[in-house]
Amino acid sequence: MTDPHWLSASEASRAFAAKTLSPVELVRHLLKRTEALDPKLNAYIRLDAEGALDAAHSAEKEIAQGRIRGPLHGVPVGVKDIFDVATLPTTCHSKVLIDNIAKTDAVSIQKLRQAGAVIMGKLSTHEFALGGPSFDLPFPPARNPWNPDHHPGGSSSGSGAGVCAGLFPVALGSDTGGSVRNPASACGIVGHKPTYGLVSRRGVFPLSFTLDHVGPLTRTVADAALMLDAIAGHDPEDPGSAPTQARHFGRLLDRGVRGLRIGFVRHFHETDMPAHPEVTAGLEEVSRVLQAEGAEVRTVHLPSLDEFRGINRVILSSEAWSIHAPWLRERPGDYGQLCRQRLLPGAFISAGEYVGAQRRRLQLIAAVEDVLRDVDVLLCASSMDPSSRLDDEPETTRTYPRQARAPFNVTGHPALAMMAGLSSGGLPVSVQFVGRYFDDATVLRVAAAYERATPWHKKHPPIG
Amino acid sequence: MDPTLLLALVRAAGLEKALAEFPDDVASAASQAMANAGAVQVPTDPRAEPWPPMRPGVGL
Numbered sequence: 001m002t003d004p005h006w007l008s009a010s011e012a013s014r015a016f017a018a019k020t021l022s023p024v025e026l027v028r029h030l031l032k033r034t035e036a037l038d039p040k041l042n043a044y045i046r047l048d049a050e051g052a053l054d055a056a057h058s059a060e061k062e063i064a065q066g067r068i069r070g071p072l073h074g075v076p077v078g079v080k081d082i083f084d085v086a087t088l089p090t091t092c093h094s095k096v097l098i099d100n101i102a103k104t105d106a107v108s109i110q111k112l113r114q115a116g117a118v119i120m121g122k123l124s125t126h127e128f129a130l131g132g133p134s135f136d137l138p139f140p141p142a143r144n145p146w147n148p149d150h151h152p153g154g155s156s157s158g159s160g161a162g163v164c165a166g167l168f169p170v171a172l173g174s175d176t177g178g179s180v181r182n183p184a185s186a187c188g189i190v191g192h193k194p195t196y197g198l199v200s201r202r203g204v205f206p207l208s209f210t211l212d213h214v215g216p217l218t219r220t221v222a223d224a225a226l227m228l229d230a231i232a233g234h235d236p237e238d239p240g241s242a243p244t245q246a247r248h249f250g251r252l253l254d255r256g257v258r259g260l261r262i263g264f265v266r267h268f269h270e271t272d273m274p275a276h277p278e279v280t281a282g283l284e285e286v287s288r289v290l291q292a293e294g295a296e297v298r299t300v301h302l303p304s305l306d307e308f309r310g311i312n313r314v315i316l317s318s319e320a321w322s323i324h325a326p327w328l329r330e331r332p333g334d335y336g337q338l339c340r341q342r343l344l345p346g347a348f349i350s351a352g353e354y355v356g357a358q359r360r361r362l363q364l365i366a367a368v369e370d371v372l373r374d375v376d377v378l379l380c381a382s383s384m385d386p387s388s389r390l391d392d393e394p395e396t397t398r399t400y401p402r403q404a405r406a407p408f409n410v411t412g413h414p415a416l417a418m419m420a421g422l423s424s425g426g427l428p429v430s431v432q433f434v435g436r437y438f439d440d441a442t443v444l445r446v447a448a449a450y451e452r453a454t455p456w457h458k459k460h461p462p463i464g
Numbered sequence: 465m466d467p468t469l470l471l472a473l474v475r476a477a478g479l480e481k482a483l484a485e486f487p488d489d490v491a492s493a494a495s496q497a498m499a500n501a502g503a504v505q506v507p508t509d510p511r512a513e514p515w516p517p518m519r520p521g522v523g524l
Contacts, residue, residue, distance in 0.1 A: 210515075210516060306503065307505065309503075310500060310503030310504045311504055313500040313503075314500050314501055314504055317497065317500065325477075325478070328479065328482060329477075329478045329479060329481060329482070330481070332479075332481060332482040332485055332486060333485055333486075337486075337489065340482075340486065340489055341489050341492065341493065344479070344482065344489060344490060344493030345493040345494075345496045345497040345500060346497070347473075347477035347479055347493065347497070348473055348477070348493060348494045348497035348498070349497050349500070349501055350501070353501040353504070355514050356501075356504055356506035356507075357501075357504045357506075358514035358515050358516075359506060359507050359512045359513065359514045359515075360504055360505055360506055360507055360512075361514070361515045362512065362513060362514060362515040363507060363512065365515060
């Protein structure tokens with residue numbers, strides 16, 4: 001049998017049903033593993049062992065009575081520390097909110113509890129999902145299980161590191177400029193940013209209202225679909241929530257890619273922002289694999305990464321300023337330096353400039369929609385480089401913005417990043433798939449076909 | 465950025481304390497904001513609308 005810590009959510013669920021493993025046994029095993037490994041990884045800000053064991057006991061009892069809620073019943077989940085989990089602090093990894101105890105669960109947490117999932121605790125993030133990696137915060141930054149000297153990506157750093165290291169099979173993250181897909185890319189796992197409006201953001205500390213998305217980080221594509229099934233759904237109290245009935249996100253996973261048209265956005269990594277050669281080689285290999293599986297891959301063109309990036313920055317900093325202005329005025333020293341530096345530009349952007357960015361945004365959305373009328377899914381880079389060393393600040397500053405994720409926060413299309421190989425330095429390289437609005441199922445279908453055809457999801461970091 | 469202009473912008477934003485405690489961060493933010501906003505190709509067509517559109521009754 002697979003070591004319990006490497007079981008996917010789907011496999012754990014099957015083991016519970018077959019009575020070869022119980023939720024309590026799994027949680028105890030993961031708590032022991034966390035005790036051994038997390039001092040090296042800093043994935044957790046706050047482990048809730050007691051709450052997790054209580055929930056696991058309840059799940060175990062219900063499953064034994066045949067009252068199985070679904071495939072996440074008894075499955076441990078890690079939660080980025082910007083989501084409210086009732087009675088636990090939501091610190092956003094910041095001194096500013098160090099004593100901020102959540103009164104109620106975020107909607108996505110409520111939905112996971114309804115599905116029977118076990119909340120393990122709160123995970124490391126960049127400060128307010130923006131400023132990091134930083135060493136001047138109340139908690140240390142998370143580290144990459146493939147090499148703890150390296151950055152695990154961010155801002156959902158603990159979610160990526162913990163899933164990758166086998167501290168829990170699935171986690172929740174948020175994504176405003178790529179913060180679910182970045183740790184998925186750096187840690188060699190799966191990160192899915194759903195279509196904007198598919199998952200409620202209520203109870204998640206906002207960074208940028210029109211760019212924020214909630215999404216899962218998992219070790220398999222099937223688990224990403226399971227998580228999405230649990231957390232998606234219209235929330236009338238989230239103004240950005242879409243009144244969609246989209247469901248059963250895993251329904252196409254076994255269909256393969258034969259007959260699908262895939263648009264390869266080469267200019268992102270070839271000319272807009274030339275990628276590390278091993279990333280480029282990895283992307284070419286993804287294209288070859290998908291063609292071998294029966295897809296038609298053709299080159300397509302979108303607006304440049306510079307265009308998307310400029311718009312993402314103006315919108316993000318303006319909206320974030322509107323949230324943080326009172327604290328930045330009164331207690332600027334309570335922020336870490338990086339977060340402060342990234343929030344302050346919003347103070348100097350005019351209303352006209354913000355609206356101008358939103359007007360250009362609509363044109364970029366139209367340009368991506370035009371391309372997605374001719375192809376079913378886009379294939380492109382996620383990160384342009386393997387992750388940097390945490391202690392190499394200049395290299396982190398250079399590589400962190402070298403990414404092609406922010407375009408799909410600007411447009412709101414569903415986008416998934418996953419492992420596409422290992423660099424010569426033993427660090428993951430990645431690929432990104434992007435789909436039409438509310439067609440997350442087809443994005444997952446392509447990702448699943450790639451996953452089946454390659455060995456990457458079976459690789460684990462050399463961490464024990 | 466011109467220091468007089470920077471000071472005026474800081475006062476308008478209420479960031480005097482931040483300027484006193486972290487002058488380099490504030491000055492750098494002002495320059496960065498100018499660069500970021502300047503990089504956006506704002507539509508020249510006056511009819512080009514912003515995203516998201518107003519949707520009366522939705523999300524209330």
